[in-house]
Amino acid sequence: MRMFAVFKREYFQVVRKKSFLILTVLMPFLLAGLMIVPAALAMKGLSGKRVAVVDATGALSHAIEEERHREASPAARGPAGFAIGERGRSAGPLELTIEYVPAPRDSETILRETLARLNEASRRNPQRVDGVLAIPSDALSNPAARMTYYTRTSADFMTQERLARLVNHALVRIRLTGRGLAANEIDGLLRSAPLESVAISSTGAKKKGGELNFLAAFVFILLLLLPMLIYGQEIMRGIVAEKTDRVVEILVSSMSAMELLAGKVLGLAAAGLTQVGVWLSMGAVAAGFAGAASAGAGFRPLDLINPRLMVFFLVFYVLGYLVYACIYAVGGAISNSDKEAQQVAAPLILVIMIPWILAMPMLQSPQSALAVTLSLVPIFTPITMFLRIVVSEPPAWQIALSILLSVITIYILFWITAKIFRVGILSYGKRPTIPELVKWLKLA
Numbered sequence: 001m002r003m004f005a006v007f008k009r010e011y012f013q014v015v016r017k018k019s020f021l022i023l024t025v026l027m028p029f030l031l032a033g034l035m036i037v038p039a040a041l042a043m044k045g046l047s048g049k050r051v052a053v054v055d056a057t058g059a060l061s062h063a064i065e066e067e068r069h070r071e072a073s074p075a076a077r078g079p080a081g082f083a084i085g086e087r088g089r090s091a092g093p094l095e096l097t098i099e100y101v102p103a104p105r106d107s108e109t110i111l112r113e114t115l116a117r118l119n120e121a122s123r124r125n126p127q128r129v130d131g132v133l134a135i136p137s138d139a140l141s142n143p144a145a146r147m148t149y150y151t152r153t154s155a156d157f158m159t160q161e162r163l164a165r166l167v168n169h170a171l172v173r174i175r176l177t178g179r180g181l182a183a184n185e186i187d188g189l190l191r192s193a194p195l196e197s198v199a200i201s202s203t204g205a206k207k208k209g210g211e212l213n214f215l216a217a218f219v220f221i222l223l224l225l226l227p228m229l230i231y232g233q234e235i236m237r238g239i240v241a242e243k244t245d246r247v248v249e250i251l252v253s254s255m256s257a258m259e260l261l262a263g264k265v266l267g268l269a270a271a272g273l274t275q276v277g278v279w280l281s282m283g284a285v286a287a288g289f290a291g292a293a294s295a296g297a298g299f300r301p302l303d304l305i306n307p308r309l310m311v312f313f314l315v316f317y318v319l320g321y322l323v324y325a326c327i328y329a330v331g332g333a334i335s336n337s338d339k340e341a342q343q344v345a346a347p348l349i350l351v352i353m354i355p356w357i358l359a360m361p362m363l364q365s366p367q368s369a370l371a372v373t374l375s376l377v378p379i380f381t382p383i384t385m386f387l388r389i390v391v392s393e394p395p396a397w398q399i400a401l402s403i404l405l406s407v408i409t410i411y412i413l414f415w416i417t418a419k420i421f422r423v424g425i426l427s428y429g430k431r432p433t434i435p436e437l438v439k440w441l442k443l444a
Contacts, residue, residue, distance in 0.1 A: 006263025058104030063170035227272035239332030320382025
């Protein structure tokens with residue numbers, strides 16, 4: 001009952017804060033903004049660009065214009081007005097202004113004059129261009145000919161990729177025409193086939209998703225990481241504050257250190273789970289509306305959120321939180337001020353972020369040695385194993401072993417934390433060294 005009293009106090013102390021309510025409501029919108037705004041700005045930056053194509057062959061004007069019309073046709077459009085590129089992937093928005101500059105004679109002079117327009121300062125100047133693509137005079141006859149793209153930034157790869165694809169299609173079209181092929185035959189030969197990603201489990205079950213599963217994995221990892229970071233540090237700061245105010249001396253006189261520790265950890269875990277539950281509910285509602293709006297296109301976002309995934313999310317959330325909460329509680333018990341607690345928290349945050357840093361290679365190869373090894377290391381298990389579950393289907397024995405190792409680790413950490421907590425919460429002055437911590441474990 002005394003532990004439950006601490007549990008209630010910690011839980012309601014957090015959920016009644018205005019910051020908790022504001023973060024709970026605004027976080028999904030902030031996450032959505034972090035994903036949508038950069039993509040929207042990138043599309044806006046691309047759609048407003050003007051590029052010049054300096055053609056030393058002088059023969060590609062009609063072919064390039066045909067390719068532009070073909071790319072803008074409804075059949076070539078993907079979702080949200082994107083053009084379908086190689087392998088059926090979205091190639092970018094269609095509002096790219098291309099100025100064709102024929103240069104069959106004196107191409108070097110014309111290229112220099114066109115490159116000078118890159119340095120125009122005012123974006124409103126109609127002579128200003130954002131990039132120049134130079135096509136060599138032997139582009140039609142020499143298979144080894146190279147085109148050159150000039151721009152003010154070396155990172156303008158989206159425009160470069162789209163221009164290269166468009167001009168190469170135009171070159172191939174002219175070459176095939178020269179071989180006597182009809183226009184409709186060339187269209188059939190150059191038509192790209194859409195690519196659909198399907199994951200096959202060990203049981204033979206098929207799971208669609210592709211890039212959406214990739215995105216869902218990152219969202220779920222954030223939902224696991226954020227509460228660990230926020231409420232782990234909340235535990236640390238709370239313990240330091242109670243030590244500073246000497247409140248903890250009153251608390252340990254009426255209950256054991258283990259009851260106090262368990263009440264704090266479980267209370268904040270429940271607060272974090274409440275917050276994540278609200279976020280998931282908001283996400284499910286948004287996915288439902290998105291699914292209804294895109295049902296005609298065969299896209300169903302709710303397919304990414306299934307009961308099995310939610311069960312594993314809950315399991316690994318609790319396991320991950322308890323692992324890191326114990327570590328943060330030790331940090332609070334051995335610290336005497338917020339400054340010392342921040343110094344302890346810095347390496348802990350780096351450790352927690354390791355799965356996030358290595359998320360990309362693990363998402364691309366969830367059965368690799370790196371992913372399997374990290375998913376069986378207890379302090380990384382909750383994030384890495386769940387990440388593998390989202391994008392693939394790990395063997396059942398690996399999932400069971402990871403859960404078992406996490407439970408054993410939590411038991412050991414609670415035992416160690418309780419011993420250090422029992423001595424540390426009543427210790428003031430200099431922060432203990434590692435030998436002193438070992439001594440506390442023997443004495444407690």
